[in-house]
Amino acid sequence: MFNQLEVLSNEQSEKLYTIRRYIKSLDSVCIAYSGGVDSTLVTSLAFEQLGSKAIAITGISPALANTLREEARSQAKWIGVKHLEIKTSELDQLNYTKNPKDRCFACKKELHKHTTYLSKKLNYKIVLDGVNMDDLKDYRPGIEASKKAGVLSPLAKFKFSKQDIRDISRALGFPWWDKPAQPCLSSRFPYGHEITSERLKMVEKAEEYLKEGGLSEVRVRCQGLTARIEIPQDELKNFFQKYNLNDLVKYFSDLGFNCTSLDLEGLISGKLNR
Numbered sequence: 001m002f003n004q005l006e007v008l009s010n011e012q013s014e015k016l017y018t019i020r021r022y023i024k025s026l027d028s029v030c031i032a033y034s035g036g037v038d039s040t041l042v043t044s045l046a047f048e049q050l051g052s053k054a055i056a057i058t059g060i061s062p063a064l065a066n067t068l069r070e071e072a073r074s075q076a077k078w079i080g081v082k083h084l085e086i087k088t089s090e091l092d093q094l095n096y097t098k099n100p101k102d103r104c105f106a107c108k109k110e111l112h113k114h115t116t117y118l119s120k121k122l123n124y125k126i127v128l129d130g131v132n133m134d135d136l137k138d139y140r141p142g143i144e145a146s147k148k149a150g151v152l153s154p155l156a157k158f159k160f161s162k163q164d165i166r167d168i169s170r171a172l173g174f175p176w177w178d179k180p181a182q183p184c185l186s187s188r189f190p191y192g193h194e195i196t197s198e199r200l201k202m203v204e205k206a207e208e209y210l211k212e213g214g215l216s217e218v219r220v221r222c223q224g225l226t227a228r229i230e231i232p233q234d235e236l237k238n239f240f241q242k243y244n245l246n247d248l249v250k251y252f253s254d255l256g257f258n259c260t261s262l263d264l265e266g267l268i269s270g271k272l273n274r
Helices: 010-025 037-053 066-079 103-121 141-150 162-169 198-210 233-244 245-255
Strands: 029-032 055-061 080-089 126-128 219-223 225-230 259-262
Touching: 010 037, 010 162, 029 037, 029 103, 029 245, 037 055, 037 066, 037 162, 055 066, 055 103, 066 080, 066 198, 080 103, 103 126, 198 219, 198 245, 245 259
Parallel strands: 029 055, 029 126, 055 080, 225 259
Antiparallel strands: 219 225
């Protein structure tokens, strides 16, 4: 069992106790594991309670940034859980690449086609994910696809908020407890704008460039051939000191963007759903 290094609130302690008992009762599980702080908490607790009867599965496609793939691998190794990567083919589907408002439904349907198949093939009883209470407050059509596939969401079941997840992860000594949220790269495209592997790579390279300059959290929204940079509001005042604008614009231009802008409203999760 992971040692608790910090005191939690009574409510959080009760949630942690309850989810541990629940996961142990499931006997064997596959976890849809992205490497984000949410699914990593589920993965950690599943491995803690079930050992080899827990396995983490990560879907690999051009919509997953390579840095996040490496982080997922590293975290799984730190935990000690068995980790499989599976190639998903959402980019072969028009109901994904045309980027309708329910694009995430197609993505999760494709992912769980594989997770549910593997869980049966490898004799794991149930598939879990990292959906939490805060996710239920936003427009997330992928959640419906997961439910239809029979996937269970223990964090939502026991009313874990995002803050609960971070606090508990920190208390258990997980070094990624404060890892920024990193939605898939397809979330950078406004609805109706086509998604291709080439355009996803443009966004990935643009965000890598900005992170190498010192930003830990950034989105590059792709609107046609315009790149709109979103960063936390408290970083805006330092942006022009961190980057040589001529170099930045040239780099983005070399990637294929013909216009580069900075969103003065800052980074706001779920902005495309407003």
